[in-house]
Amino acid sequence: MSVLVPARNEAANLSRLLPSLLGQDYPKLELIVYDDASEDVTPVILRRYSSDPRLRVLRGEGVPPGWVGKVHALYQATRKARGTLYLFLDADTELLRPDALRRLVARYRALPTSTVVTALPQMRGGGQLLVSLVPLMILAGLPWPLVHRVRHPLLAALNGQCWLIDATTYHQLEPHRHHKNEVLEDVQIGRYLKQHGLIPVMLDLRQELAVYMYASLKAAWQGFRKNAYLLMGGRVMPFMLLWIGYGFTLVWAPLVNWIFLLSIVGLKLFVDGLMGHPLWLSLLSPVSHLLAWVLQLDSALAHWRKRVTWKSRLVT
Numbered sequence: 001m002s003v004l005v006p007a008r009n010e011a012a013n014l015s016r017l018l019p020s021l022l023g024q025d026y027p028k029l030e031l032i033v034y035d036d037a038s039e040d041v042t043p044v045i046l047r048r049y050s051s052d053p054r055l056r057v058l059r060g061e062g063v064p065p066g067w068v069g070k071v072h073a074l075y076q077a078t079r080k081a082r083g084t085l086y087l088f089l090d091a092d093t094e095l096l097r098p099d100a101l102r103r104l105v106a107r108y109r110a111l112p113t114s115t116v117v118t119a120l121p122q123m124r125g126g127g128q129l130l131v132s133l134v135p136l137m138i139l140a141g142l143p144w145p146l147v148h149r150v151r152h153p154l155l156a157a158l159n160g161q162c163w164l165i166d167a168t169t170y171h172q173l174e175p176h177r178h179h180k181n182e183v184l185e186d187v188q189i190g191r192y193l194k195q196h197g198l199i200p201v202m203l204d205l206r207q208e209l210a211v212y213m214y215a216s217l218k219a220a221w222q223g224f225r226k227n228a229y230l231l232m233g234g235r236v237m238p239f240m241l242l243w244i245g246y247g248f249t250l251v252w253a254p255l256v257n258w259i260f261l262l263s264i265v266g267l268k269l270f271v272d273g274l275m276g277h278p279l280w281l282s283l284l285s286p287v288s289h290l291l292a293w294v295l296q297l298d299s300a301l302a303h304w305r306k307r308v309t310w311k312s313r314l315v316t
């Protein structure tokens with residue numbers, strides 16, 4: 001197996017992820033980290049683990065025209081990978097037990113061969129008023145029971161934080177090359193793979209995997225700002241319709257009707273309970289939705305002005 005990790009200015013996250021990966025009991029493990037021209041001490045952290053022969057570090061010097069940084073990093077990593085399976089992991093993840101990879105692969109191999117696996121992990125870290133909406137979106141935003149029953153590729157997505165695919169199938173389809181300029185590459189790749197016969201399956205990996213998405217609410221806002229508009233359609237008219245609908249359903253209606261309020265809090269309470277989030281986060285779900293509504297507009301304005309940045313790079 002090859003575990004492929006994109007890293008740009010990820011020193012703090014890699015200090016947590018690398019020990020959890022190199023401590024796995026999985027045989028024949030290859031770990032490739034693509035250091036995407038980091039400006040922090042990421043190279044120092046990588047050198048700290050360089051004595052382990054399972055770790056291979058690739059150093060990039062920038063992003064070619066027409067590519068998005070993360071997509072380019074993972075594509076370059078696949079050029080050097082030698083495993084029969086590719087596991088794509090974000091740098092802010094952490095494996096929670098030494099047999100996590102073994103358990104994941106066993107579950108993958110029990111599925112039909114025409115499958116690509118993605119994950120529902122634990123969500124840790126800061127900015128929980130916004131971050132806690134991610135599992136809500138994953139579980140309620142896409143009807144997963146219909147993904148393998150309905151052939152249309154629009155009913156598909158991946159969680160880009162973690163997904164697993166057979167290496168031969170990957171190279172037959174080259175999903176990163178076909179979506180090289182997509183900020184929302186995980187959604188587009190999920191649809192692309194389903195279009196070519198691979199069905200995304202969401203596995204519950206809360207016991208095996210945690211994601212520390214952001215350290216604070218400010219960081220979460222900056223991170224979601226780059227893709228919220230794209231999640232809402234990515235074009236003016238679809239965005240406006242979805243934005244108005246979101247505001248009416250999840251922001252304004254609960255203010256005037258207690259049934260709407262109870263249903264919104266109840267749904268959030270259920271998902272938060274699954275994720276192990278505290279009660280106060282569920283009770284503040286109207287605040288979370290209000291923040292998300294404002295964030296969506298901020299994201300749209302940034303995209304319309306072509307001022308979306310991430311990790312000191314212009315995204316659009």
